[in-house]
Amino acid sequence: MSAKPIFVATHPRACSTAFERVFMTRRDTLVCEHEPFGDAFYYGPERLSERFEKDPEAREQSGFSQTTYKDVFDRIEQDASQGRANPEALHYPYPLIHVRLNRPDHSASLAFIGQRSKARKTCRLTPAMTHKQDKRVFIKDMAYYLMPPVADGSDKPTTIAPSLLKEGNHHTTATTTTAPNGTRRSDVSETASSGNPTVVPLAILEKYHFAFLIRHPRRAIPSYYRCCVPPQSEVTGFHHYMPSEAGYAELARLFDFLRARKLVGPANARDGEQAAPGTGEVTITVLDADDLLDKPREVIEAFCRETGIDYHPDMLSWDDPENQRYVSGVFAKWNGFHNDAINSTKLSARTTAHKTLTVESENEEWRRKYGDEAAKVIRASVDENIPYYEYLKSFAIKV
Template sequence: MSDKPVFLATHPRACSTAFERVFMTRRDTLTCAHEPFGDSYYYGPERIGERYANDESARESSGFSKSTYRDVLDRLEKDGSEGKRVFIKDMAYYLTPPNSQPAVIAKSLRKGGDDDNYSEEGNPTVLPLDILKKFHWTFLIRHPRRAIPSYFRCCVPPLDEVTGFKEFLPSEAGYAELCRLFDYLREQRVVGPALASGEPNGTGNNNNTANGSGSSGVSITVIDADDLLDHPNDVVQAFCRETGIAFTPDMLTWDDAENQDYVSEAFAKWTGFHNDAIHSKSLTARTQAHKTVTEESENEQWRQKFGKEAQEKIRACVDENIPHYDYLKSFAMKF
């Protein structure tokens, strides 16, 4: 079983912070890094994100204007040198240039000098393959019809005054980038070819025993947020089994002042995005399943909430990303 740092790669509004809170209760054995690559993606000298490209004051005030991808990796390495395993939750798109632009390796990570075109064939990220191999990769997804309207809400009034995200950027939906990263890691046998199993003790059809040459020994572990919300105990147990993290039932409860103070500080740099997770006390199964809705009723709901122009933007972004979600869903653990 791998003892590498666990990297949970996801997209915005996938319930990933609620899932991360589970592992933040295990400070005896784990050190959690909350979206560390956003520092270099948005603000640093190697930034590839669009949002603050022309806003130097925002980059400076963030405190991360000098953070390179090497700086982030050095912090993660330091976290792992303190006798605990590192658990990283981050957006796949923080590693990948937006709008399907070709990726070049971040300057601070290049071995070939200062060549601005230094890249690796097939690698969609700014991290070289030898660094990608250092992590135990896992994935969390949520249907775009729920994740994208939730993200849109964070980028428009009144919440935009809190988050600082003043515009909804479809390039930050994150599904396409997650797919490209996922496929590359599979092609390079960093994960797979065996699928993770949601069955107790790995007894299901997707047995996590990898056979044959070229097997990484790291299962393809994809979690759907709906499964997490419906079966939190089973999902967390299965995830722990696949990653080699010791599971205890009390990981799903954090109703104490020490845990609350810890997460409030950890989530502070993304103000407004994680309020529900910060104020939660546990991860319990939801009591009501999502109702089946039609495209027409969704459109009307979004129109009433955000206006007609916004509804059209949301619909276009949802429809564009459903195929990416469906593809990743085909690899998800079954519960």
């Protein structure tokens, strides 16, 4: 059984934060990292997203404008060495004023974080990423945060993030190109390892135990769209819907690459196969959010079995002040996206069955909620991503 740090790769609105809450109850054995790579993806000098490209004030006031991908990995390693993630300080080595620019006066968004250290410490990435008390890192994040968007028409080539060159033992090339953030830079990285769709070297990726969480686009994409338009966008700070952030294509690309490199598989948890003993092999572990909502105990127990986490039934309940305070601090990072998870007290099976939906009824619902043009955008995005979902679904655990 693999003892590597766990990386649950997903896409937006896949019930992943509710899933994550289960494992936040195990702070005795796990160090949970909540969506850490969005800092570099959206705001930092190596940013890959266009969302805040024309809004330097938002990038600066986010507190992450200097955050590189290496900084994120260093933060994770620092948390592992200390045995805990610090939601109050957000464990960032910069002078952070955490502002989402999501209210007219920004008053509810301000949170003073800390002072710059003149001698900022960095942590070498170690294979196990476990600390003295044998706590294991548990990351939940979007797969698309690790790679250039594949659906925004930009067709960016994938190169290793410059800050991670040393970790990947890559060499720089004496060329000048346009960086993702639009600035000119020399001595950029060579292209990523053959077939690697991410900006993270294979040498780092192979240190993680990857699992995957998916949800049908007809449910995830309208939910994400709602977060990107008024009134919810005034809270989230995401003021328009970007189809490239649906995240299914990137998740499928990451899955295929890891599978081709045997970082997951060939054993498939779906079929009850077991990883070869003593090999450190990682079974293909794909979870579907609908299964999670219908049979939470069975799905969580199966996931724990495949990832080597000691399962306890009380992981499904967190109705106590300590847990609530902890998650409120952690989830405040992405304000407005996680309200349901913050206010929840347990993960229990839903009691109402899904309605039988048709394309026509879906379109009508979206038109009623968001208007004709928005409904067309949602429909196009849903239809584009169904093949990726169905492909990944074919590997999903059966419970």
